[in-house]
Amino acid sequence: MMGNSTSNDNQDEETNQDLINKRRVRDSRLYVEIRPNQWPIVYSHKYNIGFFEAGMLAEDSVIEPIEATREDLLVVHTKCYLHSLCVPCEVARIMEVPPVACLPSCLIDHFALKPMRFQTGGTIIAARLALEKNWSINIGGGFHHACSNKGGGFCVYADISLALQFLFLENRIKSAMIVDLDAHQGNGHERDFANDSRVYIFDIFNKGIYPHDSEAKGYISRSVPLNHYTDDREYLQKLASELSTALGEFNADLIVYNAGTDCLIGDPLGALSITPEGIIQRDQIVFELAKQADTPIVMLTSGGYLRESAKVISDSILNLRAKNLIQLT
Secondary structure, three states: OHHHHHHHHHHHHHHHHHHHHHHHHHHOOOOOOOOOOOOOEEOOHHHOOOOOOOOOOOHHHOEOOOOOOHHHHOOOOOHHHHHHOOOHHHHHHHHOOHHHHHOOHHHHHHHHHHHHHHHHHHHHHHHHHHHHHOEEEEOOOOOOOOEOOEOEOOEOOOHHHHHHHHHHHOOOOOOEEEEEOOOOOOHHHHHHOOOOOOEEEEEEEEOOOOOOOHHHHOOOOEEEEEOOOOEHHHHHHHHHHHHHHHHHHOOOOOEEEEOOOOOEOOOOOOOOEEOHHHHHHHHHHHHHHHHHOOOOEEEEOOOOOOOOHHHHHHHHHHHHHHOOOOOOO
């Protein structure tokens, strides 16, 4: 009898949490209407990443995101974790910048956490836009090392998990595929969706670098580990073959594409050897396969630690437009 009582209590608690989160999603102010002249591309100078597609779009034709609030973040994150972000040492650990521990919390929040909350809001908006327009891009986000109860690797908020949970709670989707092509293993969303049959995780990553999260690797649906300095030819062949197989074995209502550019040759953290042309081809392959599968796709620009990253992202988006893989409808 005690066992059944405990089981029922757990079910009631889970149901209550679901109801609370549904209310949070219902009351969220993150969603905005898209005007006819606007592309489903989300970006703000508040992201503090110094990027804009010069020559492609006017600033008034992109979507300005809204900052994710504490209530929005609680859809995935624990109260204990969000409270820990008031401690400078904890933020310094997550961001891997020790001097941050010496700064007042108010400065850390304004200059570091607030831009990430805007990018997180941008990912949530972009995911919904993808369902409406068949594609979208958030020029930011992709904090794939953060999960519900901790952060790491420069990632504070679990924007990928949040975007999908918002859509699940609204019954807008029943399934999703995460295609993570950042050079690092996406251990945050892997932990958040551990053994969740609604989410298929496809992850290509350098097996010799951070985060070395063996437990999270067990939650990857299709894992493609790479050696240091893998080049274009091997990378693109594996991507096309393995992603085709993944899309053939799982029917997703949405693809979340984490398109990190830290796999660029010379990136100090990615330790891969993909050329700028290889990145452009990579993105084209993913969008082409999404189109063949007739599946909406939201692209997040994620990690990249070279000056060239912004130009490569811009050139890739222009290529997607030239190939009619993205268009204003």
